[in-house]
Amino acid sequence: MDYSNLFKGQKIDLTCPNCERKFKIDASLAFKRNSVVNCLGCSEKINLDTTDSRKKLDKIMKDFKKMFK
Numbered sequence: 001m002d003y004s005n006l007f008k009g010q011k012i013d014l015t016c017p018n019c020e021r022k023f024k025i026d027a028s029l030a031f032k033r034n035s036v037v038n039c040l041g042c043s044e045k046i047n048l049d050t051t052d053s054r055k056k057l058d059k060i061m062k063d064f065k066k067m068f069k
């Protein structure tokens with residue numbers, strides 16, 4: 001099962017570690033390892049694996065997998 005389909009079109013919150021600007025990114029981005037997004041505020045390249053979003057998403061994924069077992 002491709003879990004990324006469950007999150008299609010959904011957004012997750014991301015906070016730039018550099019300028020602390022909050023913005024939303026496509027949730028599907030967070031499924032790829034080492035996804036990099038550019039901050040809208042300071043153009044910092046943010047590796048999603050180093051942010052809280054990854055942890056948040058992993059938790060959501062875990063809950064999802066439980067539901068589908």
Ligand SMILES: [Zn+2]
Nearest residue numbers: 016019039042
């Ligand atoms: Zn920034």
